[in-house]
Amino acid sequence: xxxxxxxxxxxxxxxxxxxxxxxxxFQKNFIIVANKIDKLSQSEAHHKMLEIKKAVxxxxxxxxxxxxxxxxxxxxDLIFT
Numbered sequence: 001x002x003x004x005x006x007x008x009x010x011x012x013x014x015x016x017x018x019x020x021x022x023x024x025x026f027q028k029n030f031i032i033v034a035n036k037i038d039k040l041s042q043s044e045a046h047h048k049m050l051e052i053k054k055a056v057x058x059x060x061x062x063x064x065x066x067x068x069x070x071x072x073x074x075x076x077d078l079i080f081t
Contacts, residue, residue, distance in 0.1 A: 001029050001079050008034035008048050008063065012055050020056060031060045031078050038065035 002023055006016050023030045034052060037045050045063060052061055060078060064071035 001031065003031050003033055003075070003079070005033045005035050005064075006052070008037045008045065008052075009039055011048060011051055017055070020059075031062060031075065032056060033062050033064045033071070033075060035064050035066070037063040037070060038067045 004016065004019060004023065006012060012020070020032075032052070034049065040048060049061065049063055062071040062075050062078070064075065
């Protein structure tokens with residue numbers, strides 16, 4: 001399992017998209033973690049997540065915060081199932 005960590009505030013960079021395309025090309029099992037979600041307002045976070053989902057399609061995306069541990073259980077569940 002590959003965990004692609006992106007900055008939720010920045011969104012997908014060109015390098016993130018390049019990596020995402022490589023993961024898809026080589027049929028790797030991966031999860032996208034949108035880190036630093038706690039730095040955004042609820043409205044900003046919602047819009048950023050929609051923007052990321054639109055760019056990546058149906059691949060799993062977890063809004064994540066190390067500060068308040070948001071998304072940690074979901075990430076662990078996806079990695080170990």
